[in-house]
Amino acid sequence: MDVIERAVSVLMHDGLVVYPTETVYGLGADAFSDEAIQKVYEAKKRPLSMPISIAVSDFEMLCAVAHVRPGMEAFIQAFLPGPVTVILPARNSVPEILTGGTGLIGIRIPSHDLALRLIERFDAPITATSANIHGLKDPQTPDECTVSRELLIDGGRLSGIPSTVVDLVERRIVRRGAEADKVEQFLSTL
Template sequence: MDIIDRAVQVLRQDGLVVYPTETIYGLGGDALSEEAILKVYEAKQRLLSKPISIAVSSEEMICWVARVDDLAGEFIDRFLPGPVTVILPAKKVIPEMLTVGLGKVGIRFPDHPLALQLIDRFDAPITATSANISGGRDPVTPEECRAPHDLLIDGGRLPGTPSTVVDLTSMEIVRPGAMLEEVAGFLAGAARK
């Protein structure tokens, strides 16, 4: 059994997996299980009032968990998979614990083969939050992953620039990060249309 199969087993039992992305290490739990989501909050010592993003492995999965209008679809086609988190209106399949009642969900479609294999084999979204204690340094090596977990998928040293977070419901950049200039350019162009 390879590491991805082992990780899928952990996720199916509401366990937590640390996985590499093209930015930093993420802490993954079953994004449709309230028990797993609660474990992610506890592991990170994160306030329950702060939403947690999810990671997907296809555009179909994005459309399954969120409502995508034409402009959002255009943005997704251009930037994903990649180091950008998009905030979209959440569909009912997403537990309210993840959205903290805001009705929106942050979605990562990571451009990393191990992350994509994990989500694809699990066949459902997983949480996409850094594998650190809230407020701590973003982990770029396995040794820096401080959040408690059941299994770690070693992807070596990662680039370390977090994803740019874009709210596609308001067309605003919520957190600057990777590919910031390209994202800002797209939003400026969309505003002129």
């Protein structure tokens, strides 16, 4: 059994998997399991009022969990897969705990092969929060992943620059990170 198959098995049993992305290590759990999501909050010591983003493998999976309004698709096609998280109106299928009660969900399509293979094999969204205790440094190496988990997929040293978070409803940058200047330039054309 390869590491991706082992990771899928962990996710199917509401476990936590640390996985590499093109930015930092993420903490993955089944995004449709209340029990798994609760474990993510506990592992990170993160306040329940704070939303948690999810990762999907393609545009079709993104549309299954979020409403893509006119004008948003061009931005998504330009920046995803990649180091950008888009905030979109959540569909009813998304657990409210992930939205922090906002009705909005942050979504990534990572451009890291291992992350994409994991999500594709699991065939459902997983959580996409950094694999660290809330408020501490974003993990760039496996040794910096300070959260409890059942499995860690070692992807070596990562860039360490978190994704840029863009609210596509308000058309504004929420957090500057990787490719922030390109994102800003694109937003000014919308």
